[in-house]
Amino acid sequence: MNDNWTADIEAELLRSGRYAPVLILVPPPEVGPPLRRILPGEYPSAEHAKLAALDAFAEMSRQ
Template structure:
């Protein structure tokens, strides 16, 4: 991923209730649509799912800079 990509976090509602954390990677328009990566776990509120996704993204970024 380079500077032309964008990254965000999201939460998806689960059919049985609760929310799942999602990482969203958006490439430049000419490369296609965003890539959504759902993460394991179930959270009671969407804000908690988004925070979990953000934690995961930060951990990925820290590992990449090692």
């Protein structure tokens, strides 16, 4: 990922009442639209899901 990309994390409320982690990668406009990926897992709160998304992003950064 170069300096022109940005990233964000979100939590998506599921039908079960739990939350899924969401990773959003935003490329430069000339590359295309943002990529929104729901990650595996269900968590009891939005905060837990966001932390799981942050962990996934950190792991991607290390690779």
